[in-house]
Amino acid sequence: MSAAAAGPALNDRARLDPLAFHDLAGWEDDDHAAAFQAFLRSCRALEAQAAELRPAQAPQADLLAVCREALKRPDPGRAEAKRFFEAHFQPFAVVPSSGQGFLTGYYEPEFEGSRTPDEAYSVPLLDRPEDLVTIPQGETLPGLEGLQAARRTPDGYEPYPDRAAIEDGALGTLARPVVYLKEPGEAFIIHVQGSARIRLGDGSVMRVAYAGRNGRPYTSIGRLLVERGEMDLETMTLAKLMGWLKDHPQEARDLMRQNRSYIFFREAAELAPEDGPIGGAGIPLVPGRSLAVDRSLWAYGLPIWLDGQLPVTLDEAEPLGRLMIAQDTGSAIVGPARGDFFFGSGEEAGRRAGLLRHAVRFVILQPKSGS
Known part of the structure; x- marks a missing residue:
């Protein structure tokens, strides 16, 4: 793993352990096509920034290269989307120097x-x-x-x-x-x-x-x-x-x-009724796929695998193995393995978001250099 992969701000706050995709519990069963569509939203935003000559920040240079490949495939099926992520990214488990990964929800x-x-x-x-x-x-x-x-x-x-x-x-x-x-x-x-x-x-x-x-x-x-x-x-x-x-x-x-x-x-009069709210990346959020992260550590558009439990009620939870996209941030979202899971809009989304305060393993999908 290169220093650029971790990002200069990470320093001693966490280490990144390389993994294989078959190490990710539930990877085979996730809806990679849904994750890919959320990823494309970020890619379009990154491409627009590049067109406006805004300076890229690591790891956005490599991420932009992957995005340009993704934009050539606007509507892949689940199998093709899965192959795309596996071909262009390397998973790294985020291991905080203290504590563990922690996930909350918002709506x-x-x-x-x-x-x-x-x-x-x-x-x-x-x-x-x-x-x-x-x-x-x-x-x-x-x-x-x-x-x-x-x-x-x-x-x-x-x-x-x-x-x-x-x-x-x-x-x-x-x-x-x-x-x-x-x-x-x-x-x-x-x-x-x-x-x-x-x-x-x-x-x-x-x-x-x-x-x-x-x-x-x-x-x-x-x-x-x-x-x-x-x-x-x-x-x-x-x-x-x-x-x-x-x-x-x-x-x-x-x-x-x-x-x-x-x-x-x-x-926000520009939003259509079916759009999610605008996240920190300046694009509408996607329920169940958009993740708020510590923006000082991770770039918008970075795919992140979450491994843990997703509560359904106070007493019941379901396995969480899902590919999310970093598209938002928040003042309470601080640290290398800290995230906020966007559930959507309305009362039911709020109920689910209010239940989520759980330890979760974070796996960053770093773009492969030269992709």
């Missing part, structure tokens, strides 16, 4: 809302303010170490206001409300998931997508509730969490403010 929520505020709808999702500056990955601004965004002022840059300050009106007119929801807990869930479908009073559905964040660290309120003894981790579900937030409004407000991270949104 696109659906809630009722209104474009204008009234007594029923008073909780806004805000658009991206003009003074918000996103700090490029791997870079820092003096005095802002550890932050991923900053506020531009006449005198330079300063930390962006946190959740509590923004909710108390620190941005004034800098951030326009995009849509209004009924419950603070609904808005918070959308912040965590990064996108939503909003059912409006006229029967139409509005899509909202991630437009930026204040750069403050993310804190899991579910973990805080477990630490306080309000819930136990084994029986926590998304529905149970949202019920607690609704039934304890004052405590919920204080709890949610412990997560200082704040997300801004835009209306």
Whole structure:
């Protein structure tokens, strides 16, 4: 394995052990054609970036070469798609230097809302303010170490206001409300998931997508509730969490403010109803095939094999052996063997996503040099 295969940011955080495809439990049974179609979405995006002369980042140079081969085969069957992955990629097990692989789930929520505020709808999702500056990955601004965004002022840059300050009106007119929801807990869930479908009073559905964040660290309120003894981790579900937030409004407000991270949104009018939400790679996500990864370590478009268990209920799980494509990221997705599995849209997807907090083996499919 070359240093380029691992990527310079990996360093001592994990080692990559080479495998053969027959070492992957369930590889023969997966729907490689479905994975290939998700892969093609990333390939089209990478090809468009190359056409715009954007600099490629390792391992994107080799990945782009594989993509150009994939784009010659727009609709392969399962057997042909399987042969393609085997011919152009080498699997490597990701072995973290500490801990183990860990997988969670996310989805696109659906809630009722209104474009204008009234007594029923008073909780806004805000658009991206003009003074918000996103700090490029791997870079820092003096005095802002550890932050991923900053506020531009006449005198330079300063930390962006946190959740509590923004909710108390620190941005004034800098951030326009995009849509209004009924419950603070609904808005918070959308912040965590990064996108939503909003059912409006006229029967139409509005899509909202991630437009930026204040750069403050993310804190899991579910973990805080477990630490306080309000819930136990084994029986926590998304529905149970949202019920607690609704039934304890004052405590919920204080709890949610412990997560200082704040997300801004835009209306995603370009999305068709059948499209998934826009991921970090700038393309619609594919239910059951799109994976959020640590973007500082892995390139968008990289195929990743997951080996573990996928919960169906609190007491039942099914084997997970599936080829995913890195197409998104998230503030809580940090580490070489950390992922977030996209389940889709709506209540059932949310139920499944809320159950997934499991140890999983991650196998990176690195493109073969010269492919």
